Amino acid sequence: MSVQQRARLRHQGDISGxxxxxxxxxxxxxxxxxxxxxxxxxxxLDPDSALSHVHRGTExxxxxxxxxxxxxxxxxxxxxxxxxxxxxxxxxxxGLIAASLKExxxxxxxxxxxxxxxxxxxxxSFRVLVSPEVGCRQMTQFTGVIPTGRAPLHAHPxxxxxxxxxxxxxxxxxxxxxxxLRSGSVVFFPxxxxxxxxxxxxxxxxxxxxxxxxxxxxxxxxxxx
Numbered sequence: 007m008s009v010q011q012r013a014r015l016r017h018q019g020d021i022s023g024x025x026x027x028x029x030x031x032x033x034x035x036x037x038x039x040x041x042x043x044x045x046x047x048x049x050x051l052d053p054d055s056a057l058s059h060v061h062r063g064t065e066x067x068x069x070x071x072x073x074x075x076x077x078x079x080x081x082x083x084x085x086x087x088x089x090x091x092x093x094x095x096x097x098x099x100x101g102l103i104a105a106s107l108k109e110x111x112x113x114x115x116x117x118x119x120x121x122x123x124x125x126x127x128x129x130x131s132f133r134v135l136v137s138p139e140v141g142c143r144q145m146t147q148f149t150g151v152i153p154t155g156r157a158p159l160h161a162h163p164x165x166x167x168x169x170x171x172x173x174x175x176x177x178x179x180x181x182x183x184x185x186x187l188r189s190g191s192v193v194f195f196p197x198x199x200x201x202x203x204x205x206x207x208x209x210x211x212x213x214x215x216x217x218x219x220x221x222x223x224x225x226x227x228x229x230x231x
Contacts, residue, residue: 013179013199014039018048018190028055034192035167041194043218044145046167051075067136067147069214071171079114115140119149125224129153132215132223145218152211156204161227166195166217168203173211176204187211198227 016034023030029051035041048071056078117140122133132150136142152175159178175187179201187193187203195201205211215223 012040013177013184013196013201014194015177015185015187016192016194017188018192023050028052034169035194039194040196041165041167043165044167044216046169046192046216048169065142065144067142067145067216069135069147069149077114077116115142124151127224128157129155130157134223138220142220144220145216146220146223147214147216148223150213150215150223152203152205152213154205154208154210157202159200159202161198161200162195162217163197163225163227164217164219164221165197166215168193168195169214171212171214173205173209174207175211176206178202178204 014035016039018032018034021032021034023032025031026049029049032048033045034048035044035046037045051073058078115136117135119133119135122135124131124133130150130152132148134146134148136145136147138146149171152173156176156178159180170187170189170191172189173187176183177185177187177193179199183204193201193203203211203213217223
């Protein structure tokens with residue numbers, strides 16, 4: 007298989023950290039793993055640090071794992087959405103099917119996971135935190151809860167990055183177990199790769215997921231024959 011066709015399992019503790027201004031950055035999923043649509047990193051900031059930056063032509067979603075702090079957008083804190091004017095260059099949307107994005111309407115959003123109603127998917131559940139419904143056009147972020155056991159194999163019509171927040175388990179690709187999962191494990195799934203996560207512990211396993219193109223975590227491709 008080429009690098010674009012392979013699912014990849016990595017563990018946070020095995021990934022080298024890159025020093026950045028006021029902290030450390032670990033690339034969890036990037037183009038070296040074959041990712042074309044979604045990338046993921048873990049950033050640790052030192053106390054009283056501030057990292058100012060802008061992403062040109064891309065969307066970014068952050069999930070706070072632990073700690074406390076404040077978000078500053080264009081030097082404004084705390085966030086008042088009607089006073090925010092994001093630094094964004096004009097995007098080239100000529101290659102997109104729906105090129106109706108109005109830059110003047112783009113604004114950062116803050117979401118509280120506890121206020122998002124979970125959606126049941128069999129015995130599992132998930133909360134969609136970020137999606138086109140809140141202005142993110144190219145990706146979806148969600149958290150999921152997996153009880154003890156293994157769901158059926160499935161494949162998605164999108165690239166997906168999954169980060170294990172809590173619990174232990176096993177990764178299955180097709181009909182083969184390919185590695186153990188623990189807090190800090192991250193998995194990259196290319197489009198169309200059949201997979202499932204098995205919870206091998208007694209407690210629920212919690213995961214953080216992001217995928218692109220945007221859509222629903224329930225979206226699946228028909229079984230291949």
